[in-house]
Amino acid sequence: MYSRAYKLAISLPPLAWVTLFLLAPYALMFMHSFWTVQDNQIVHTWSLNNYAKLVASPVYVQVLLRSMWIAARVTLFALLLGYPLAYFLSFHAGPRKELLYQLVIVPLWVSYLVRGYAWKTILGGDGVLNGLLQFLHITQHPVEFLLYSPFAVVLTLTHIYTPFTFLPIYASLEHIPRNLVEASQDLGASPRATFWRVILPLSVPGLLAGATFAFVLTLGDFLAPILVGGPGGTMISNIVQTLFGAAYQWPLGSAIAVCILVLVLGLLFATERVERKWTFS
Template sequence: MDTAPAAKASIHAQTPPKRRALLFLVLPPALWLLCFLVLPYLGLFFQSFLGTNDLGDVVLEPSLDAWKAFFTKTLYRSTLLYTFKIALTVTSLAVLFSVPLAYFIAFKVRRGKELLYSLIIVPLWVSYIVRAYAWKIILGREGILNSFLQWAKITDAPVEAFLYSEWAIIIGLVHIYTPFVLMPVYTAFEQIPRSLVEASKDLGAGRITTFFRVVLPLSLPGVIAGGTFAFVLTLGDFLAPVLLGGTDNLMISNVVQNLFGTSNDRPLGSVVGIVLLVVVVALLETTSRAEKSFASLESGRGRGGLGAQPGSSGRSPHRPTGGAR
């Protein structure tokens, strides 16, 4: 008896309920993204091409004044470049702190590894505002740092340059966003096969050579992911510049906040927001392509042999290469 038609009928009978269940699972997040992500950005895009009246209210008339103002006034371009500089500095320092610490926890710590990792993640449980304000207390005129310097007779008066400066913003943001870099870097280190590290040492490579030729290349996807997190989050930060930088060190997010708030210039604020969005999307696309190209490069190296030192043609130095065995 042929059971194929019955089986096909059974499959077709089960398909609609499965599709309805899949639609039920996909529809809520899709609607959420549509309502709270796609539509707001579309609203910003269309609002950027509208004009304003003398009172600053948006009028439904096509206008390119907001785009002209953004590209002709140096304030917005200089603030955007300043934000990029802060974000790049914060990302670089966060990576420099995270890579050695993650390497130490992943490769050197035998006991208590989970405890150390948890202690690093604990600051994420504290409110962002509390962490930023803590640095204001530390760096302030009557803060912990100035009090210690005066107690140690290093300075006679409080140092005003600690707070409301560019470096105060950088210090606060590095402290806030370093855990976001550390987590993917540590995960990448944990996923590296220890046999590759041992093979590198067996071939005569030292610890430094092994780190830069084996460990670091294999962990680059995690480093890129963590650096991207820190860079994007720093670009959108607006609270730390206010608390730690004062009025002379505003970043692009503060400009957007002022344009939608006190300045009441929503078309220009929409332009700045769209430009920032395009920059972030371009950055994410670039890092995604970099990770894919690196993965393909590593797979090509893997097919050619792992653990070979440069110039050794993949052969062990103790293996005979001539005709004698």
């Protein structure tokens, strides 16, 4: 029903912009990952050297594995905090549901930096927590391991991404037809059985979406490790960022970035397929 001119007018500008400023840059990064550096100059000779270097060097693999381990822990904790919260709000919050829901959303909107900074002031050697511990005479000297550790990264990112994880879970719980829950109870299932056999399976798509959010966002994070991580909390994106900084190692950095990209897209693709399988309608 629409004319050719109308169709062109609405599809060409975004298509052109996105191709120029999104597709071309991503492609440029992909190309860089096959190029090499000679005498501080990027040479456009194609090779798999950068990737070979990544596989051969234990440092990169080790940091990648550590990043995935941190991301896995953040995902687990975000689910452990976010799922029961979503379940409580969806099924048991009664008339306060709307207010409580808004209360979960507000921290989601609070600047990433503000939340990261807040944890830095809490966990630091002369921070709030250490002040409290000494005030209560639990410790005599500041506990230093709180800040600048993988623990601090996991804690901070769990705090930042729990509302993100909560959202899709809550959405899928809200979409469960309540008469299914009633039917389960009418047929004699205990609340526990109703949860495990009706509610939980039906909320799997939201659970997966939330878990993917937490994992992917954590895996690509490089700010929290700088803010609260210290040397032991360095993650894979920090290596990319360092390579792009003073070292001028764009090709190698690009190769790592491409690996992260492939990992992320692979994960998204996989969870999307599983989600689709679990979605009944």
